[in-house]
Amino acid sequence: MSRPNCLIADLKAIGIRLTADNKSGIAYREARYKGAFDLVYGPTYTAADPVYSVFYATHGTLNGLGYSNPLVDAALTDMETTLDPERRRDASSRVQRLLATDLPSIPLVSNVSIA
Numbered sequence: 001m002s003r004p005n006c007l008i009a010d011l012k013a014i015g016i017r018l019t020a021d022n023k024s025g026i027a028y029r030e031a032r033y034k035g036a037f038d039l040v041y042g043p044t045y046t047a048a049d050p051v052y053s054v055f056y057a058t059h060g061t062l063n064g065l066g067y068s069n070p071l072v073d074a075a076l077t078d079m080e081t082t083l084d085p086e087r088r089r090d091a092s093s094r095v096q097r098l099l100a101t102d103l104p105s106i107p108l109v110s111n112v113s114i115a
Helices: 004-013 025-034 070-080 085-102
Strands: none
Touching: 070 085
16 A cells, blocks of 8 residues: 555545545645645655654644644653663653554554664
8 A cells, every 4th residue: 555546445445535636845735734634645754863753743843734742742852852772762662652542643654763
């Protein structure tokens, strides 16, 4: 399920009708930040040592979904401001648990980012 057409077909098979509206550039950004959509499908690119606060922190620069959770903000700050591997692992685990509970987005595929 890596292409939008596959996603549309897969959802149709379970009774969900999806129509693609392939906006680009400024039109896509405006729709995303104004919430003018039912579903956004697209990639999230991160570095080898990712900074997830841009996507999930309350004021993250790429948080176009408007997600906000003070506990996630605190865990992201902990994760992104220490070099201690144990503290980073603990904070990363907290972030993942909170995101799995709140579910601001549904990841369809993933790569290992933090060990």
